[in-house]
Amino acid sequence: xxxxxxxxxxxxxxxxxxxxxxxxxxxxxxxxxxxxxxxxxxxxxxxxxxxxxxxxxxxxxxxxxxxxxxxxxxxxx
Amino acid sequence: xxxxxxxxxxxxxxxxxxxxxxxxxxxxxxxxxxxxxxxxxxxxxxxxxxxxxxxxxxxxxxxxxxxxxxxxxxxxxxxxxxxxxxxxxxxxxxxxxxxxxxxxxxxxxxxxxxxxxxxxxxxxxxxxxxxxxxxxxxxxxxxxxxx
Numbered sequence: 001x002x003x004x005x006x007x008x009x010x011x012x013x014x015x016x017x018x019x020x021x022x023x024x025x026x027x028x029x030x031x032x033x034x035x036x037x038x039x040x041x042x043x044x045x046x047x048x049x050x051x052x053x054x055x056x057x058x059x060x061x062x063x064x065x066x067x068x069x070x071x072x073x074x075x076x077x
Numbered sequence: 078x079x080x081x082x083x084x085x086x087x088x089x090x091x092x093x094x095x096x097x098x099x100x101x102x103x104x105x106x107x108x109x110x111x112x113x114x115x116x117x118x119x120x121x122x123x124x125x126x127x128x129x130x131x132x133x134x135x136x137x138x139x140x141x142x143x144x145x146x147x148x149x150x151x152x153x154x155x156x157x158x159x160x161x162x163x164x165x166x167x168x169x170x171x172x173x174x175x176x177x178x179x180x181x182x183x184x185x186x187x188x189x190x191x192x193x194x195x196x197x198x199x200x201x202x203x204x205x206x207x208x209x210x211x212x213x214x215x216x217x218x219x220x221x222x223x224x
Contacts, residue, residue: 006138008136008137008138008206008208009136009208009210009220010208010220050138050141050206053140053141053144054141055141055145069138069141069206071138071206072208072220072222073222073223074202074203074204074205074206074207074208074223075207075208075209075220075221075222075223076135076137076166076178076201076202076205076206076207076208076209076223077118077166077177077178077198077201077202077205077207077223
């Protein structure tokens with residue numbers, strides 16, 4: 001299964017926006033572990049996901065062609 | 078949900094003092110208003126490890142940020158008897174000393190305007206997906222993090 005990942009702030013410095021094949025990964029908790037293997041810089045960082053423009057608050061099912069945003073702590077204002 | 082109108086709060090570049098003055102002037106016809114409260118965020122020339130911040134470059138995840146701002150706006154309007162609320166946040170590079178955030182609330186009496194303004198500022202700093210990259214005078218950078 002393929003999804004699109006987009007990233008922001010300091011995370012965008014080491015993860016570029018791209019389509020990735022996540023094989024049989026089906027939810028955001030498993031994807032988090034997978035991404036931390038692919039991008040070890042993520043380990044120990046604070047970040048949140050948004051799936052298709054919705055903030056991920058609890059483990060969520062991922063579908064083909066979903067857009068996953070990886071967001072470090074906010075610093076607006 | 079179908080009748081919701083999502084307002085864009087983002088402006089490219091600094092917020093001009095003249096724009097703020099115009100916004101105030103536009104309210105003179107709304108004579109039910111008795112109190113305005115305004116918050117302006119200004120880019121601070123912080124000194125970090127001997128280096129001075131020259132500017133902050135702001136980026137956002139716009140669809141999520143506007144959705145979240147809409148939610149904050151609705152919640153604050155439901156909580157306080159406000160006549161109006163205006164929010165503007167800069168994107169792009171804003172130099173130290175320039176205005177990057179403008180929040181403006183108005184009501185019949187001062188208290189709701191003051192409380193709503195403060196609540197909007199606190200909530201948007203905590204909840205809007207906006208990132209500030211502090212650019213030092215020597216062109217190196219670090220990412221800000223709101224407490």
